[in-house]
Amino acid sequence: MKYPGSSNISAGADSKLLADLRQAVPAGRISTEPEDLDRYVADTYWKALAARAAGAPLGRPDVVVRPQSDEEVAAVVRLANHHQVPVVPWGGGSGTQGASIPTRGGIVVDLTGMDRIVEVDERSMTVTAEAGVNGKRLESELNQKGLMLPHYPASAEFATVGGYVAARGSGVLSTRYGKIEDLVVSLRLVMPTGEIVDTLPVPRHAVGPDIAPLFIGSEGSLGVITRVRLQIAPLPAARHFEVVSFPTVADGIEAVRKSLQSGLRPSVVRLYDEVATRITLSPVVGSQLPGVATVICFEGDAGVVAAERASMLRHVRAHKGEVLDGSLGEVWWNHRYDFYSPPHAPELPAVWGTIDVVATYDRLLPTYHALQEAVAKPYAARGLKLRSHLSHWWAQAAVAPEPLVSVGGHDLRALRPARRRARRGHAARPHLEGRRDCRARRRCGHQRPSRCGPQTRALYAGAARRGP
Numbered sequence: 001m002k003y004p005g006s007s008n009i010s011a012g013a014d015s016k017l018l019a020d021l022r023q024a025v026p027a028g029r030i031s032t033e034p035e036d037l038d039r040y041v042a043d044t045y046w047k048a049l050a051a052r053a054a055g056a057p058l059g060r061p062d063v064v065v066r067p068q069s070d071e072e073v074a075a076v077v078r079l080a081n082h083h084q085v086p087v088v089p090w091g092g093g094s095g096t097q098g099a100s101i102p103t104r105g106g107i108v109v110d111l112t113g114m115d116r117i118v119e120v121d122e123r124s125m126t127v128t129a130e131a132g133v134n135g136k137r138l139e140s141e142l143n144q145k146g147l148m149l150p151h152y153p154a155s156a157e158f159a160t161v162g163g164y165v166a167a168r169g170s171g172v173l174s175t176r177y178g179k180i181e182d183l184v185v186s187l188r189l190v191m192p193t194g195e196i197v198d199t200l201p202v203p204r205h206a207v208g209p210d211i212a213p214l215f216i217g218s219e220g221s222l223g224v225i226t227r228v229r230l231q232i233a234p235l236p237a238a239r240h241f242e243v244v245s246f247p248t249v250a251d252g253i254e255a256v257r258k259s260l261q262s263g264l265r266p267s268v269v270r271l272y273d274e275v276a277t278r279i280t281l282s283p284v285v286g287s288q289l290p291g292v293a294t295v296i297c298f299e300g301d302a303g304v305v306a307a308e309r310a311s312m313l314r315h316v317r318a319h320k321g322e323v324l325d326g327s328l329g330e331v332w333w334n335h336r337y338d339f340y341s342p343p344h345a346p347e348l349p350a351v352w353g354t355i356d357v358v359a360t361y362d363r364l365l366p367t368y369h370a371l372q373e374a375v376a377k378p379y380a381a382r383g384l385k386l387r388s389h390l391s392h393w394w395a396q397a398a399v400a401p402e403p404l405v406s407v408g409g410h411d412l413r414a415l416r417p418a419r420r421r422a423r424r425g426h427a428a429r430p431h432l433e434g435r436r437d438c439r440a441r442r443r444c445g446h447q448r449p450s451r452c453g454p455q456t457r458a459l460y461a462g463a464a465r466r467g468p
């Protein structure tokens with residue numbers, strides 16, 4: 001099948017590229033087989049899933065290459081540059097924004113064949129891994145040594161470490177350990193011209209600019225990350241959870257702000273607004289929680305945990321917070337991936353996405369309210385629910401990922417005015433983000449979700465024909 005947007009390199013003059021690729025990379029690592037190419041038409045972006053289900057994907061590669069070394073990646077990029085063909089790096093395919101979809105065809109470089117954990121340096125507390133190493137596998141190997149990569153995204157089971165960096169990810173422990181950009185020590189990069197570059201192998205520099213930050217969050221647009229060196233940490237001696245409830249989001253924000261600005265570093269702070277407490281958190285922990293429920297975790301040395309806990313709970317009480325049953329925090333921890341599977345996560349034919357909003361404290365509450373005005377209210381009648389939680393905190397600012405859920409297969413175009421308003425109104429990074437059905441992927445034994453049954457295809461045929 002020839003999809004729109006495909007450059008169809010296998011025809012005519014472009015067969016020279018294929019011949020050159022076959023010279024550069026062993027034949028078994030290059031494929032133009034339709035069933036292979038079809039595996040790269042959608043990541044977990046809702047619109048890509050819907051388009052694929054309708055039989056009209058947003059893009060499809062012309063060739064997929066699965067390199068196993070830096071040199072092979074470099075050779076592929078050099079040839080793509082020479083032949084002026086697009087290259088799209090592909091990690092775990094768990095991205096939520098459609099960034100890995102080859103909308104102009106060309107070459108997908110699937111990095112999952114580069115899956116060596118190169119070195120665990122327990123003295124410097126770093127791990128060096130090839131870009132295609134799966135997040136869950138890395139975590140399990142580190143855990144066996146009493147260590148952890150303190151980046152715990154909900155997609156660890158599917159994502160790669162290269163994808164963590166390329167997508168500038170955040171994990172649930174970010175309030176203590178930082179986001180992925182705080183954990184990167186150095187990168188090995190294949191530049192668009194095919195040169196292999198190692199950034200300096202130290203976490204901070206004394207002089208001059210650093211190119212590594214350019215590649216963090218570059219989503220494959222500036223080159224290919226083939227190796228990462230990341231900071232690791234010892235598994236904490238103790239991890240203690242509390243669940244508290246505030247009368248309002250404003251009270252909760254103030255309690256957390258004061259705690260962080262006084263120097264406390266809880267690892268988890270997840271503040272769910274009233275709607276999210278009711279329809280997101282409560283069903284997963286199996287208890288109907290009141291108000292604005294917030295899960296907090298303290299970790300590390302037992303003495304530090306006890307002191308931080310006591311101090312933060314003072315701030316909580318000072319802002320009208322009620323301390324609930326802390327064991328529900330452990331239930332949350334043990335079920336934290338359930339949020340992303342049915343029945344808690346949406347699936348086709350629903351429409352869903354998230355908007356990640358970052359704001360400094362002076363604008364945080366107005367931004368939260370503005371989002372309610374711009375997104376929740378206008379579409380409430382269509383069944384859209386805005387489930388907001390604040391989950392990554394600094395002394396200066398916080399991030400609120402706001403999952404949207406619209407049940408019933410609405411046309412995504414209905415959301416566009418709200419997206420534009422959100423962009424204009426806030427210094428934020430709004431995007432639509434799909435959450436995929438993890439169990440479905442496991443059932444299919446497929447790298448990416450496969451929701452393309454005849455019924456779904458029929459539902460989406462109209463929408464997909466209208467184009468992206």
Ligand SMILES: Cc1cc2nc3c(=O)[nH]c(=O)nc-3n(C[C@H](O)[C@H](O)[C@H](O)COP(=O)(O)OP(=O)(O)OC[C@H]3O[C@@H](n4cnc5c(N)ncnc54)[C@H](O)[C@@H]3O)c2cc1C
Pocket residue numbers: 043044088089090091092093094095096099100111131152153154155158159160161162163164165166167168169170171172218219220221223224225226340434435436438
């Ligand atoms: C259920 C679920 C839960 C999620 N939870 C979180 C979460 O808690 N936190 C979070 O941050 N994200 C989350 N995500 C989003 C996603 O998993 C992350 O963005 C993840 O880091 C992507 O990694 P990947 O290997 O799957 O990358 P892909 O989806 O394969 O690619 C993502 C982007 O990075 C580029 N890329 C991939 N590898 C490389 C490379 N080696 N070099 C250069 N560019 C590359 C791709 O071209 C694409 O632009 C979630 C997704 C799902 C489906």
